[in-house]
Amino acid sequence: MPEALTLAAATMLSVLFTCVAWVWGANRMLDLIWPATGRRAGRNSARAGLIRPWLFLGPALVFMGLYLVWPVLRTGWLALHDATGARFVGLENLRWLASDARLYEALGNSLAWLLVVPAVSTALGLIAAVLTDGLRWGVLARAVLFMPMAISFVGAAVIWKFIYAFTPEPAPEIGLLNALVTAAGGAPQAWLTRAFVNDLALMVVVIWMQTGFAMVILSAALRAVPEETLEAARLDGAGPWTIFTRIQVPQIRGTLAVVWTAITIMVLKLFDIVFVMTNGQWGTQVLANLIYDWMFRGSPDAGRGAAVALVLMALVTPLMIWNIRAALREERA
Amino acid sequence: MSALALLRHLAVAALVALWLLPTAGLLVTALRDPGQITGAGWWSAPFPATVTVFRRLAPTTPARADGDAWLHEGQLLGPDETLLAWGLSARDPAALAPGAEIATRAGDLRVAANGRYVLRSPQPEAAPGLRVFLRLRVPPRFTFENFARVIGAEGMGRAFLNSLMVTVPATVLPILVAGFAAYALAFMRFAGRALIVAGVVALLVVPLHLTLIPLLRLHNAIGLGKGFLGVWLAHTGFGLPLAVHLLRNAMLALPREIVDCARLDGASELRIFFRIVLPLSFPALAAFATFQFLWVWNDLLVALVFLGAGPDQQVLTGALREMMGARGGEWGLLAAAAFVAMALPLAVFFGLQRSLVRGLLTGAVKGG
Numbered sequence: 001m002p003e004a005l006t007l008a009a010a011t012m013l014s015v016l017f018t019c020v021a022w023v024w025g026a027n028r029m030l031d032l033i034w035p036a037t038g039r040r041a042g043r044n045s046a047r048a049g050l051i052r053p054w055l056f057l058g059p060a061l062v063f064m065g066l067y068l069v070w071p072v073l074r075t076g077w078l079a080l081h082d083a084t085g086a087r088f089v090g091l092e093n094l095r096w097l098a099s100d101a102r103l104y105e106a107l108g109n110s111l112a113w114l115l116v117v118p119a120v121s122t123a124l125g126l127i128a129a130v131l132t133d134g135l136r137w138g139v140l141a142r143a144v145l146f147m148p149m150a151i152s153f154v155g156a157a158v159i160w161k162f163i164y165a166f167t168p169e170p171a172p173e174i175g176l177l178n179a180l181v182t183a184a185g186g187a188p189q190a191w192l193t194r195a196f197v198n199d200l201a202l203m204v205v206v207i208w209m210q211t212g213f214a215m216v217i218l219s220a221a222l223r224a225v226p227e228e229t230l231e232a233a234r235l236d237g238a239g240p241w242t243i244f245t246r247i248q249v250p251q252i253r254g255t256l257a258v259v260w261t262a263i264t265i266m267v268l269k270l271f272d273i274v275f276v277m278t279n280g281q282w283g284t285q286v287l288a289n290l291i292y293d294w295m296f297r298g299s300p301d302a303g304r305g306a307a308v309a310l311v312l313m314a315l316v317t318p319l320m321i322w323n324i325r326a327a328l329r330e331e332r333a
Numbered sequence: 334m335s336a337l338a339l340l341r342h343l344a345v346a347a348l349v350a351l352w353l354l355p356t357a358g359l360l361v362t363a364l365r366d367p368g369q370i371t372g373a374g375w376w377s378a379p380f381p382a383t384v385t386v387f388r389r390l391a392p393t394t395p396a397r398a399d400g401d402a403w404l405h406e407g408q409l410l411g412p413d414e415t416l417l418a419w420g421l422s423a424r425d426p427a428a429l430a431p432g433a434e435i436a437t438r439a440g441d442l443r444v445a446a447n448g449r450y451v452l453r454s455p456q457p458e459a460a461p462g463l464r465v466f467l468r469l470r471v472p473p474r475f476t477f478e479n480f481a482r483v484i485g486a487e488g489m490g491r492a493f494l495n496s497l498m499v500t501v502p503a504t505v506l507p508i509l510v511a512g513f514a515a516y517a518l519a520f521m522r523f524a525g526r527a528l529i530v531a532g533v534v535a536l537l538v539v540p541l542h543l544t545l546i547p548l549l550r551l552h553n554a555i556g557l558g559k560g561f562l563g564v565w566l567a568h569t570g571f572g573l574p575l576a577v578h579l580l581r582n583a584m585l586a587l588p589r590e591i592v593d594c595a596r597l598d599g600a601s602e603l604r605i606f607f608r609i610v611l612p613l614s615f616p617a618l619a620a621f622a623t624f625q626f627l628w629v630w631n632d633l634l635v636a637l638v639f640l641g642a643g644p645d646q647q648v649l650t651g652a653l654r655e656m657m658g659a660r661g662g663e664w665g666l667l668a669a670a671a672f673v674a675m676a677l678p679l680a681v682f683f684g685l686q687r688s689l690v691r692g693l694l695t696g697a698v699k700g701g
Binding site for chain 1: 337341342344345348349352353354355356358359362370371372373374375376498501502505506507509510511513514516517518521523524526527529530531532533534535536537538539540541542543544545546547548550551561562565566567569570571573574577601602603606627630631632633634637638649650653654657664667668670671674675678679681682683686689690693694
């Protein structure tokens, strides 16, 4: 532990120092080469101005290039190679993928997740935002709904596995769900091993975790709807429901889309919950867990893992483009 | 209060209950006596529970002679326990009523309602290992025993330190690196700026799965292997797009005139950055730090790939996952372990909630 502490301090100091030294030193160099004084001050500072931004961007670009851009491109390259990455196999991995039943299972599940989770989380978040708005204990209620955000997926998995816990009879059911089922006269179930039901059970966990996120963003958007607009509607005799559907929802349409996209991206990359709760068994496989399986478990195959990863990337890309276009629109404005 | 308002209060209360219940159940379970957890659900924890246990006869006083036999006497109940029934086999642990007598391989055994037993045996030595099954009514018992066990024997204490070890540098490192870049993107005009902004937004949503194998091989190739240094660098790289994006948005919201005035006064860009922009962006820095802290602390995937699985490196999420496999049905331990893992992020969450919300609203929508 003491060595690790020293390493931590040394790493933080050296990265921070290198970073500051680089930006400071390079800026000094620039000022020496093209001083913003004397006869050519104007031309010099224009020239320095061309380079200076890149000095500031440098460290971040190096890190992002090395830890995000290059590995993603490299994974594309690996997809064209065999299990160890040694032999070029062309489109072999993709051809194998096209006929792999497990890919279709994962794709099917991912599609179900995409249809259910973003919609339900956003809707619940919207309902919670509207209901808690202006409530005297609304702050407290919102804090409770937002709380799962602080919990890891693994922690949430323990919490909900306990809800779904199953004890074969005659022992008493200690899982809340089975206790309710038995109290209502039903037979207890092993929820996580029953196909289809287990998908729903996992989705509930993620909805539980994401609703708070949706609520926080949507309630800020709702508060930004001008009070005069609402007042005018009230004067015209609109009831709460009309105000909600005709004024509030249309006004925050943009934010609804942002929330929906964010949760969709999160769901596409969903890994921990499935990995920890069922590990993709009993028909719950999703793309991210399938990728992990191929990359790191059993007999790993980097080529096939990379090929499945490309499928995930392809699914994320449209949303990525949507985000980029939104960012560029803002940039131009 | 109108009917509508009442309905609204009820609806919010129902939502809150639904959201709180799962976590509350686990917390109660973490604090219960391990012996009681499987006997009844956590919702009945405040009430006396009926449990079935077995105990071995352990005479408290030396055997007394009684004719040609010996009497072994002792107590089977703990304080506050009430005997409902007893028996000699696991198949029928409640066959006998308190006060009943039965012949055993060691002699005639009688267990009274108060737990005193008398074994009438032909030997002066007590029969070793005679098991008696007891159905007991026990008062609710709460304990920190589960926590003590997971922090000590199960290694969650060490994993907690490892998590801190991973999280602190991984939170600090990206801030300054991102600060410089955000400053350039917010306050400098140059060709290619839009492209960089678009790139950062794109990287925000890249699935980390696509980076794992090349980076792991890179770390191995340059001798970094699996360890803290590798995980810090990886988290720094993965956190940068969010950091740049968030800090830039915050800087764009600062009044431009401040920077323009300072430039006219001849202040260098570096001076403006350190003296004016960085201090003014402090709320955004705090927001990012909160996010990155929660994200790194709660991360499982990056730790699985870039850290070793030994106790000297394993973090809380990894340790908790391993316990779920090894101690599947021991809910007291699992619950306590989960709360050890959740304690710090929950404290950070409730302490810095405003900062988090501000971060979310500045466009902190991070992937993973």
